[in-house]
């Protein structure tokens with residue numbers, strides 16, 4: 194739409210009447226007059242008139258003061274004031290001054306767009322455009338050379354050319370503000386060129402508008418107050434709008450410090466977080482490095498493990514095959530085990546039956562064995578002739594003739610008056626070349642009887658130096674009857690254990706010297722007496738004697754060694770280390786069969802008698818007397834037993850009293866008669882042989898009567 198401002202000449206000069214009314218009313222009146230010619234512009238002015246009048250009252254004081262003081266319309270009917278200044282100049286200057294006075298207040302920020310001093314009727318569109326620019330001060334379609342003073346801004350089409358393309362919304366807004374059909378709102382393309390010259394040379398406003406493609410030039414003459422007023426009013430609107438806009442901006446910027454502070458706090462926090470993140474990043478980097486190292490090592494380990502796994506897999510295959518084979522074998526073995534278990538049950542039954550049979554057989558064996566022993570006689574006599582030792586090779590020997598294994602002849606070649614040999618028969622005769630093993634082979638059946646519950650007594654009788662100790666104890670390199678008995682006992686106990694027998698072995702070592710009892714396992718002086726057992730009149734015991742329970746042969750040998758060291762010895766004519774006492778080793782065998790609830794108690798008395806000695810050669814008469822007396826009492830007891838006398842003189846000596854349980858009753862006695870081979874021992878040898886032969890003749894009287902008779906003729910010395 195095109196609008197043209199009315200020519201200044203068409204406007205009537207204000208009359209006095211009109212000058213006396215309020216400016217606002219005057220403006221309104223003037224506006225009404227213009228409405229016919231410039232409808233759009235007038236309508237716009239009228240629409241904004243009322244609020245503008247209100248706003249004008251709110252203008253700065255300086256502005257209002259000037260309005261009141263400087264306005265030639267207020268109370269000044271003439272065109273020339275008191276100072277002679279023309280009204281047009283005043284009006285022109287007022288307009289400029291007003292704008293100039295507004296400068297300190299309205300001076301825009303550097304970011305604000307310049308405000309045109311004058312605007313066209315499309316100023317609303319420009320305001321809208323400026324408003325848009327102000328909200329986006331650094332928009333690309335807005336070029337600001339520098340902040341310009343209002344009224345001194347030269348806006349040329351070349352320097353500043355704003356091509357405003359109002360958007361639909363803008364148009365809609367403008368329509369809302371200006372109403373339908375208004376010029377400003379219907380413009381589609383506006384090019385505004387504002388050139389303002391200095392106020393001194395008059396005000397020239399050139400407005401080029403291409404509303405319909407035709408430029409419009411407007412020039413407000415100085416006398417056209419209405420136009421000027423409208424111009425000012427437009428300026429005021431623009432400035433007011435900008436003021437409000439700035440106020441809004443200021444209001445919006447009130448929270449900027451807080452936002453800045455918050456931003457700084459946020460920045461500080463962010464920096465701290467960044468710092469922490471950097472630290473975490475460093476830590477993570479280190480962790481990544483270590484993890485990488487771990488990954489490398491694990492990778493190497495994985496490779497190694499893979500190789501091992503391959504190897505194990507191969508082995509697993511082999512083992513699996515082996516497992517299959519073994520599983521089959523296990524199945525077979527299980528079947529076999531079941532069969533064997535069944536067989537084992539049968540065998541267990543057979544074994545039980547066999548054990549029972551064995552037990553009974555053993556009983557029968559015992560009975561038969563002891564029957565044989567009885568047939569052989571309860572007292573058995575073995576004769577042993579010892580060989581001459583190396584240092585005795587020069588000594589004269591008796592004449593010895595070993596007729597058979599049980600008969601021996603002794604002859605004294607020096608006795609020419611008494612010719613003939615003396616023949617003696619015994620259970621067995623051992624010549625000088627007999628070995629210790631041969632001796633013990635004949636003894637071992639008696640040891641077996643002891644395990645069967647018999648009392649056994651084995652003693653060696655003979656002249657001093659005849660070999661009694663050698664026969665009973667032996668020497669370390671060639672042990673005698675007692676050590677071998679110990680070994681046999683423990684071996685037999687093992688075998689008896691298989692038959693269900695458990696044995697306990699107790700031992701005592703006693704010495705009878707000059708009819709006094711001594712404990713060979715203790716060096717203490719004790720009052721030892723031979724006493725009768727309370728529960729059995731045929732049993733005796735020795736008080737205060739040391740009794741040891743042994744569980745091994747070695748322990749028993751150790752005790753034997755201790756006893757031997759404690760035994761009294763002395764030098765005699767026949768023996769440099771003669772035993773001058775009777776040594777009695779007593780071994781008690783207590784067997785228990787738990788299954789049959791049977792108990793077996795046997796005793797073995799192993800006696801190494803003191804050597805008999807002729808009083809003529811003895812240097813210790815009392816000792817010799819006691820020895821010979823006790824030996825004599827022993828022979829008396831044995832003979833009394835063999836002759837089955839009513840009274841057996843056991844108590845006549847300590848020795849017979851001590852051996853009482855082993856000499857009578859169901860006991861079995863073995864007597865060794867040891868003789869030396871030398872001629873100077875002939876008398877003592879014949880004496881011993883005669884005693885032994887008498888014992889042997891008594892027990893063999895029934896069985897070997899004939900033999901006994903045959904030998905008796907040769908026993909007379």
Ligand SMILES: Nc1ncnc2c1ncn2[C@@H]1O[C@H](COP(=O)(O)OP(=O)(O)OP(=O)(O)O)[C@@H](O)[C@H]1O
Nearest residue numbers: 579580657658659660661662663768771772803804
């Ligand atoms: N059969 C034998 N073989 C080899 N040496 C023997 C034999 N018998 C005895 N002797 C030796 O003869 C010596 C005397 O023997 P032994 O001491 O046993 O006699 P003894 O009868 O015990 O004497 P005493 O009654 O005085 O104690 C010892 O040195 C012994 O080693």
